[in-house]
Amino acid sequence: MSVHLLQIATTVLLKDQTATLGDVAKAAGIGRTTLHKRFPTRQDLIVAIAEAALDVIDDALSDTEPGDLEGLITTLIPLGPRVEFLLRFPGLERDERIAARIEAMDAPALESIRRQQETGVLRADLPAWWIGQTLYAGIYSAWESIAAGRLAPLDAPHLVLTTLLKGVAT
DSSP: OHHHHHHHHHHHHHHOTTOOHHHHHHHHTSOHHHHHHHOSSHHHHHHHHHHHHHHHHHHHHHTSOTTOHHHHHHHHGGGHHHHHHHHHSTTGGGSHHHHHHHHHHTHHHHHHHHHHHHTTSSOTTSOHHHHHHHHHHHHHHHHHHHHTTSSOTTTHHHHHHHHHHHOSOO
16 A cells, blocks of 8 residues: 555645545555654655655666666656656655655666766766756656657657657757
């Protein structure tokens, strides 16, 4: 129940960052009291969502080979809502442990980017963090397009990688 509940809570809070525990309970089909027993405060729920998202992302990234941009992209696209929650939900940066884990989340991507810069696949004249932000923007756009029904999930990694490596110029 808790993983499913956290996924529902993620969706509810991404749609409305002011949603209450009652709103989350209603969307999950459980009573408010049941939710309050598990998460006494809204902040407890938000921290639990962030921790669960970070755990899933850490597990997924640990299976990705360093330097494998396509594998990294393929791994991160299905995790779009979790990544979006971590990057967009206000106040998470005030929790030092979560903020540190979010910052560490970038390490595998930056390592992959640096390796590709060293081999000449990616431009070395751009900062790795900028390429990383561009990569995340592509992943987010892919996830958003999948959710809207404009992009097939299996086509997304290639589209993001091609855009990153070749841009959009003719």
